[in-house]
Amino acid sequence: MCLTIPLKIKAIKKEMAELSDGRKVSIALIKSPRVGDWILHTNGYLIKKISSNEADEINKLLNSYSVADSTKISLRLVKTFEAAARGNLKKADIKYLLDLDRPIELQALYSEANIIRKTNIKDHICIHGLVEFSNHCCNNCHYCGLRRDNKKNNLFRMGIDEIINVCDQIVNDRGYKIIVLQSGDDFWYDDDKLTALVKGIKEKCRVFLYLSIGDRSLGTYRQLKRAGANGVLYRFETSNSELYAKLHPGKILKERLDNLRAMEKMGFTISTGSIIGLPGQTVDDLANDILLMKELGAFMPSMGPLIPSQNTPLAQAKIIDFNLLLKMIAAVRLVMPTARIPVTTAMETIGGADSRHQAFRAGANSVMFNLTPDKYRKHYNIYDNKFYDKEKKYEHWALFKGDLSYQMLEDELKVKI
Ligand code: SF4
Structure with a gap:
């Protein structure tokens, strides 16, 4: 579930190893550790030996920008960081951060966000598996x-048993412990089918289950909570109600927000957020988005850039600059120091191969890997040219099996699964 910073074994005495940062951990879980080995550790245990090349790669991934020289950044930025440290960032401060463009100040912002991430949630990168089960x-x-209205999609729906079997394989064979089940608003999956799906997964898998299934009645969500679902991924998309109404025919923002508040009361862990780069969206809107994520108690604030998709009214929309995404991540980190901020596939689609690394260094700490079966994945075309990376490295480094890794996850999420 989590990637942690690699350390070297300095000494071994009885059942304990002393690591390069001075901490002492049990060696009970791995075979024949030796002084000089690179290892990953958690909760007081060594959990995996790794090669020095792997240690280098993980360190590069988690290493931060060097701290900017505060004499070269404006007093206003210094004051804004101080306000963030007091938990007192106002909308004007957030807008100011989102408008930064001097490279030295951008570096300072990302570095500050990364330090806040390290201070509050250490070097844990949470790993989620995403299964897209219907594109209707x-x-x-x-x-x-x-x-x-896009009639050019090759439509698919996975059957209930098929989805359960995919989750079984992801959790019990590959070691994932957080799954996001996602679909369009597809009412072929009625309450009975969805309940059977959630129960079936929870019977076979010890897993934290997010649902991303769109606008359903609160009665449905209540039933799914009772069936064992843990969280909802349900974005409000934009905090600007006029823009929301324009982009979502027949829908109003208030309903979406009322649902989110009700779901939180039902006990769901909330993941919500917005799209960045919508036509007509302003910096004021983006600052409001961040404040709304906070107000809604988003455990996992979820943001993604608008990426044009063929055969839609916004097919010709412009793609935003990647730095705006990094600024949003960093600003969210300053406003919500303990949030799990994912690097979304859409971010990676516009940011390229190094974007995950850059997002981590700007305060993100979660990843979401697409585990939809190959034959369906290519048809889940929310937008064009979707990024896809086979995540074998992360599975090797960061997904552990057994009770200890569940204990680690439960400590992180503050919830029993
Ligand atoms: S964003 Fe796409 S999948 Fe989601 S409700 Fe709108 S049309 Fe459906």
Whole structure:
């Protein structure tokens, strides 16, 4: 579930190893550790030996920008960091951060966010597995390739047993412990089917289960919570109600927000957030998005850039600069120091191969890997040219099996699974 910073074994005495940072951990879980070995550790145990090349790669991934020289950044930025440290960032401060463009100040912002991430949640990178199980949708959102008026999609639906079997394999064979089940708003999956799905997964797998299934009645969500679902990934998309209404025909923002608040009361862990780069969206809107994520108690604030999709009204929309995404991540980290901020596939699609690394260094700490079966994945075209990386390295480094890794996850999420 989590990637931690590699250390070297300095000494071994009885059942304990002393590591290069001075901490002492049990060696009970790994075979024949030796002084000089690179290792990963958690909760007081060595959990994996790794090669020095792997240690280098992980260190590069987690290493931060060097701290900017505070004499070269404006007093306003210094004061803004101080306000963040007091938990007192106002909308004007957030807008100021989102408008930064001097390289030295951007570096200072990302570095500050990364330090806050390290201070509050250490070097844990949370790993989520995403399963997209249906690309049918009854809605017509202007930016989305799955909209019902796009007749060029190859439509698919996975059966209930098929989804359960995929989750079984992901959790019990590969070691994932957090799954996001995602679909369009597809009412072929009625309450009975969804309940059977959640129960079936929870019977076979010890897993934290997020649902991303769109606008359902609160009664449905209540039933799914009782069936064992843990969280919802349900973005409000934009805090600007007029923009929301324009982009989501027949929908109003208030309903979406009322649902989120009700789901939080039901006990769901909330993941929510917005799209960055919508036509007509302003910096004021983006600052409001961040404040709304906080107000809604988003455990996992979820943001992604608008990426144009063929056969949609926004097919010709412009793609935003990647730095705006990094600024959003960093600003969210300053406002919500303990949040799990994922690097989304959409971010990687516009940011390229190094974008995950850059996002971590700007305060992100979660990844979401697409585990949809190959034959379906290519048809889940929310937007064009979707990034896809086979994540074998992360599975090797960061997914452990057994009770200890569950204990680690439960400590992180503050919830029993
Ligand atoms: S964004 Fe979601 S609800 Fe809107 S069309 Fe796409 S899949 Fe459907």
